[in-house]
Amino acid sequence: DTAVSQTPKYLVTQMGNDKSIKCEQNLGHDTMYWYKQDSKKFLKIMFSYNNKELIINETVPNRFSPKSPDKAHLNLHINSLELGDSAVYFCASSQDRGQGSTEAFFGQGTRLTVV
């Protein structure tokens, strides 16, 4: 009954590889996000999608490409992985109620390690 699920939980890969992280939410929310948590635990938004449309792209390198086949899914594909991409990536979703009142529900995170 997981509300926001992302796979895999752990991903170890070599520099230069291409990898994908999948995310699905069963909450019926219309907005989904990708956040990156760096080694200092700082959380920063990467992308936001609303009803399958890209709303926010926070100056993320072009090697990162989100794809939303429907509003319940938001996948993250990363090309040519670099050492600096090592981080925990969180998928999240929310239902906009206006006036900043919308909490986001997070997946369990994907720990990506690039070696």
Next chain:
Amino acid sequence: AQKITQTQPGMFVQEKEAVTLDCTYDTSDPSYGLFWYKQPSSGEMIFLIYQGSYDQQNATEGRYSLNFQKARKSANLVISASQLGDSAMYFCAMREGDGNKLVFGAGTILRVKS
């Protein structure tokens, strides 16, 4: 400029005592929401409590309460009767108006001592 500031990198509290985690924010939008999340060592992000900018009363959720001081732009989290399981990283976050993102502070690590 930092939108969310958490000035306490780490805090210790004795079990069963109350603890306050500080958060100040910066926005010119009259409509915003403030949130607290807990991240235990297992890594998941757990939503704790929400305070809207127009709310007249401080938010409470069980042992969590939010000390909202609008004029000071602060939204401190108060955890009463601390438990060992409260040991975790705590993040303050803000969403402005109809903005499509949460902006997070740097977090505070809380350790509860027995």
